[in-house]
Amino acid sequence: xxxxxxxxxxxxxxxxxxxxxxxxxxxxxxxxxxxxxxxxxxxxxxxxxxxxxxxxxxxxxxxxxxxxxxxxxxxxxxxxxxxxxxxxxxxxxxxxxxxxxxxxxxxxxxxxxxxxxxxxxxxxxxxxxxxxxxxxxxxxxxxxxxxxxxxxxxxxxxxxxxxxxxxxxxxxxxxxxxxxxxxxxxxxxxxxxxxxxxxxxxxxxxxxxxxxxxxxxxxxxxxxxxxxxxxxxxxxxxxxxxxxxxxxxxxxxxxxxxxxxxxxxxxxxxxxxxxxxxxxxxxxxxxxxxxxxxxxxxxxxxxxxxxxxxxxxxxxxxxxxxxxxxxxxxxxxxxxxxxxxxxxxxxxxxxxxxxxxxxxxxx
Amino acid sequence: xxxxxxxxxxxxxxxxxxxxxxxxxxxxxxxxxxxxxxxxxxxxxxxxxxxxxxxxxxxxxxxxxxxxxxxxxxxxxxxxxxxxxxxxxxxxxxxxxxxxxxxxxxxxxxxxxxxxxxxxxxxxxxxxxxxxxxxxxxxxxxxxxxxxxxxxxxxxxxxxxxxxxxxxxxxxxxxxxxxxxxxxxxxxxxxxxxxxxxxxxxxxxxxxxxxxxxxxxxxxxxxxxxxxxxxxxxxxxxxxxxxxxxxxxxxxxxxxxxxxxxxxxxxxxxxxxxxxxxxxxxxxxxxxxxxxxxxxxxxxxxx
Numbered sequence: 193x194x195x196x197x198x199x200x201x202x203x204x205x206x207x208x209x210x211x212x213x214x215x216x217x218x219x220x221x222x223x224x225x226x227x228x229x230x231x232x233x234x235x236x237x238x239x240x241x242x243x244x245x246x247x248x249x250x251x252x253x254x255x256x257x258x259x260x261x262x263x264x265x266x267x268x269x270x271x272x273x274x275x276x277x278x279x280x281x282x283x284x285x286x287x288x289x290x291x292x293x294x295x296x297x298x299x300x301x302x303x304x305x306x307x308x309x310x311x312x313x314x315x316x317x318x319x320x321x322x323x324x325x326x327x328x329x330x331x332x333x334x335x336x337x338x339x340x341x342x343x344x345x346x347x348x349x350x351x352x353x354x355x356x357x358x359x360x361x362x363x364x365x366x367x368x369x370x371x372x373x374x375x376x377x378x379x380x381x382x383x384x385x386x387x388x389x390x391x392x393x394x395x396x397x398x399x400x401x402x403x404x405x406x407x408x409x410x411x412x413x414x415x416x417x418x419x420x421x422x423x424x425x426x427x428x429x430x431x432x433x434x435x436x437x438x439x440x441x442x443x444x445x446x447x448x449x450x451x452x453x454x455x456x457x458x459x460x461x462x463x464x465x466x467x468x469x470x471x472x473x474x475x476x477x478x479x480x481x482x483x484x485x486x487x488x489x490x491x492x493x494x495x496x497x498x499x500x501x502x503x504x505x506x507x508x509x510x511x512x513x514x515x516x517x518x519x520x521x522x523x524x525x526x527x528x529x530x531x532x533x534x535x536x537x538x539x540x541x542x543x544x545x546x547x548x549x550x551x552x553x554x555x
Numbered sequence: 556x557x558x559x560x561x562x563x564x565x566x567x568x569x570x571x572x573x574x575x576x577x578x579x580x581x582x583x584x585x586x587x588x589x590x591x592x593x594x595x596x597x598x599x600x601x602x603x604x605x606x607x608x609x610x611x612x613x614x615x616x617x618x619x620x621x622x623x624x625x626x627x628x629x630x631x632x633x634x635x636x637x638x639x640x641x642x643x644x645x646x647x648x649x650x651x652x653x654x655x656x657x658x659x660x661x662x663x664x665x666x667x668x669x670x671x672x673x674x675x676x677x678x679x680x681x682x683x684x685x686x687x688x689x690x691x692x693x694x695x696x697x698x699x700x701x702x703x704x705x706x707x708x709x710x711x712x713x714x715x716x717x718x719x720x721x722x723x724x725x726x727x728x729x730x731x732x733x734x735x736x737x738x739x740x741x742x743x744x745x746x747x748x749x750x751x752x753x754x755x756x757x758x759x760x761x762x763x764x765x766x767x768x769x770x771x772x773x774x775x776x777x778x779x780x781x782x783x784x785x786x787x788x789x790x791x792x793x794x795x796x797x798x799x800x801x802x803x804x805x806x807x808x809x810x811x812x813x814x815x816x817x818x819x820x821x822x823x824x825x826x827x828x829x830x831x832x833x834x835x836x837x838x839x840x841x842x843x844x845x846x847x848x849x850x851x852x853x854x855x856x857x858x
Contacts, residue, residue: 247757247761248760248761249757249760249761268760269757269760269761270760270761270762270763270764270765271763274761275761275762276757276758276761278754278757278758280752280754282752282754282755282757282758283758284755284758284759284772284773285777286776286777295759295762295764295772296762296763299762299763299764299768300763343762344761344762347762347763
């Protein structure tokens with residue numbers, strides 16, 4: 193499909209200014225053909241602006257937007273081979289479900305019989321058969337969402353753009369829709385570009401994620417890579433929960449570095465070889481840390497005191513003081529039902545994590 | 556149990572009594588300023604014209620009531636008056652049509668503008684209301700006179716070889732009517748256009764609709780409530796207008812309004828004038844009803 197660049201969508205050094213505000217600052221991104229690509233970040237990070245640039249609702253101040261290898265320039269939205277699912281669905285209130293879904297084909301002057309077939313098929317695909325004659329107002333939020341999806345997919349676009357489409361749904365429905373969307377994407381094989389601020393959603397659905405902040409792309413990669421090997425403190429902090437332990441590199445070996453902090457030497461893996469004396473941060477996920485009443489052996493084993501504990505259903509959250517200044521968050525799965533044999537507040541315990549579970553981040 | 560039920564009953568009664576009290580001022584207003592005058596006109600339209608006064612009240616109430624008849628209405632069914640009615644209807648319809656054609660782009664532009672520009676435009680739209688209506692009509696007369704400003708300017712720059720007579724023609728009446736009622740079309744149009752979610756235009760564009768098709772398939776249908784409200788606001792008062800035809804049309808363009816006024820003031824035939832107003836009211840009502848029914852006002856309002 194994408195002859196020239198081999199990418200479904202490509203942003204090259206795209207900058208977008210709104211008056212004084214810099215929404216995107218030299219963003220370069222490649223979205224592969226057929227992948228589920230998420231743009232993740234807090235509000236104002238530029239993810240929605242990127243999507244609108246691809247859709248053609250905005251034009252870049254600088255840089256290029258390519259779809260299927262073709263530079264789009266100032267080409268208006270109605271000439272681009274992409275379709276959008278809007279955050280608030282933007283269904284036409286004066287049209288029925290059928291008319292909404294048929295709109296794109298009507299504009300393209302697709303013959304009536306073919307339109308009918310494709311619309312019914314699309315409505316079937318999003319599990320909304322038999323609702324053709326309803327108006328959007330007669331549907332629930334989840335159903336409206338499905339109509340919006342059908343209205344876009346019926347056109348068989350090269351790329352489907354989704355702007356926080358699940359934002360307005362309640363948690364349970366959202367979880368179900370996440371899986372359904374992912375399955376749908378795999379079935380139709382269309383490239384999905386999905387904008388969200390919900391890291392869990394991005395992790396669940398995406399083939400690859402671009403983490404954005406303040407108009408920059410910070411890291412692009414598959415969910416596991418983003419989660420396990422965050423490239424920066426922002427990414428580690430935004431995706432999931434993380435302990436940040438600050439210190440200076442004391443020694444560097446082939447696989448890990450030893451970082452001196454507080455009173456503790458911490459061993460950690462690294463992406464780029466640091467130099468002795470560098471100021472660094474070690475990021476450790478709370479669930480990677482073991483906790484025990486008995487003495488633990490190996491690297492990164494420390495004695496500590498439980499300062500707080502929160503029960504959160506399937507897990508318990510511990511706040512463990514190690515050394516003088518370091519408060520470590522530890523997440524432990526609640527394996528037993530009666531809560532027996534779990535350390536309580538005030539107890540002295542041992543924590544330990546393997547060096548490979550730590551991540552050395554340079555500032 | 557019974558005590559509770561009685562107590563509930565009491566609350567219900569008192570609240571309904573309260574409801575009546577709350578409605579009373581509005582009802583009183585309607586009674587004094589709407590229902591009673593209309594009833595009066597209705598009764599008068601069946602009465603007789605007096606020999607020396609506008610109404611023959613008779614020597615007693617029973618005599619007055621005995622003599623009520625449809626005579627005035629019968630007199631109205633005369634080619635001369637039917638022509639007047641027809642002209643009024645046509646004039647009001649054309650005025651409304653022109654107001655839609657001229658007002659829509661204005662309202663569209665207003666709805667699309669933002670911030671201070673929008674405030675300024677809205678302000679400009681409303682500024683004429685600060686001046687008395689009659690004075691503004693006189694201003695038009697000065698402008699449109701055969702040797703008035705407009706003609707002299709157009710002849711002066713060579714666009715016209717000689718002045719064109721506009722004053723005291725139906726065209727002059729039309730110009731003034733459109734001028735007068737344009738804001739009443741623009742404002743409701745603006746309101747309904749402004750309410751349309753801007754994402755809908757993006758959605759249409761995203762679904763391959765060019766701007767013109769977006770307009771016909773999305774913008775226009777969604778602004779219909781405004782078109783309808785504007786139409787009613789323009790059509791209804793134009794039907795009964797008499798000052799503008801008087802001043803701008805001279806004696807040549809008589810509308811129902813003029814007829815009514817003439818009967819009440821110069822001809823001093825109140826029953827006939829009343830009958831004409833009743834017919835005017837009825838015509839307006841029927842036209843509005845047909846129009847709203849045909850355009851599906853009720854459904855559109857729900858959007």
